[in-house]
Amino acid sequence: MKIAISGKGGVGKSTISSIIIETFAEMGKKVLAIDSDPSPHLARLLGFEHTERITPIAEMNELLAERSERQGAFYNLNPKVDDLPEKFMLERDNIKLMVVGAIQKGGGGCACAENAVLRNLVNSLLLNPQEVIVMDMEAGVEHLGRGTIQSVDHLLTVVQPYKGSIETARKIKKLADDLGIKTLKVIGNQVAGREDEDFIEQELGMRPFFSIPFSPEIRSAERKGLRVYSYVPDTIKNIIKNALSTLQKS
Numbered sequence: 138m139k140i141a142i143s144g145k146g147g148v149g150k151s152t153i154s155s156i157i158i159e160t161f162a163e164m165g166k167k168v169l170a171i172d173s174d175p176s177p178h179l180a181r182l183l184g185f186e187h188t189e190r191i192t193p194i195a196e197m198n199e200l201l202a203e204r205s206e207r208q209g210a211f212y213n214l215n216p217k218v219d220d221l222p223e224k225f226m227l228e229r230d231n232i233k234l235m236v237v238g239a240i241q242k243g244g245g246g247c248a249c250a251e252n253a254v255l256r257n258l259v260n261s262l263l264l265n266p267q268e269v270i271v272m273d274m275e276a277g278v279e280h281l282g283r284g285t286i287q288s289v290d291h292l293l294t295v296v297q298p299y300k301g302s303i304e305t306a307r308k309i310k311k312l313a314d315d316l317g318i319k320t321l322k323v324i325g326n327q328v329a330g331r332e333d334e335d336f337i338e339q340e341l342g343m344r345p346f347f348s349i350p351f352s353p354e355i356r357s358a359e360r361k362g363l364r365v366y367s368y369v370p371d372t373i374k375n376i377i378k379n380a381l382s383t384l385q386k387s
Contacts, residue, residue, distance in 0.1 A: 144295035145305035146276030155182035184364025322346035
């Protein structure tokens with residue numbers, strides 16, 4: 138199963154991505170976590186150290202070319218998750234982490250080449266039922282415009298119950314429809330109750346797949362740079378675990 142997580146900047150996309158990744162791992166799944174945000178934070182949220190050891194996906198062109206069979210103007214790509222070299226990832230328990238790569242300086246522009254490699258990689262990875270890809274996408278809608286996640290099985294869009302977040306989610310929904318993405322679901326974050334869920338449904342025409350209330354424990358862990366999942370309340374863990382169990386059956 139291939140999952141992409143999107144949303145407006147600041148809505149808690151990366152934090153929720155990290156919790157989803159850890160939940161899948163706890164459920165016995167092997168998870169390939171991909172941080173494709175130009176300002177990557179997923180390693181810190183997952184509690185990984187020595188991220189400088191990861192070779193960014195942007196430098197994978199040579200590897201993909203080596204494994205391709207040229208047929209006219211096209212390549213057949215077939216790299217397997219468990220066959221990728223260690224230099225492209227960090228690993229802990231059931232989680233492997235890969236990073237697309239960050240823009241290193243002002244004026245660096247769009248990470249178009251990096252996203253082209255990511256698109257080819259995601260399109261071609263072969264997964265068994267015990268493997269899951271979770272991609273923390275860059276904030277906003279550009280990755281949809283480039284078709285980076287066209288082959289995902291599920292697109293999860295994180296929203297908070299305010300207009301700016303809703304407007305971005307609405308754009309994401311439109312572009313996802315254009316790409317023919319199979320399933321788009323909304324995740325409510327920092328939702329105070331039914332009134333907030335009603336607001337999200339009224340604005341987007343879809344009720345949140347699940348909603349997460351504000352958590353002082355999660356906020357404190359983020360501020361201290363700690364592994365977030367260790368501080369997630371059991372009530373929130375159970376909400377997400379039940380939702381992911383449902384997602385696997387859909």
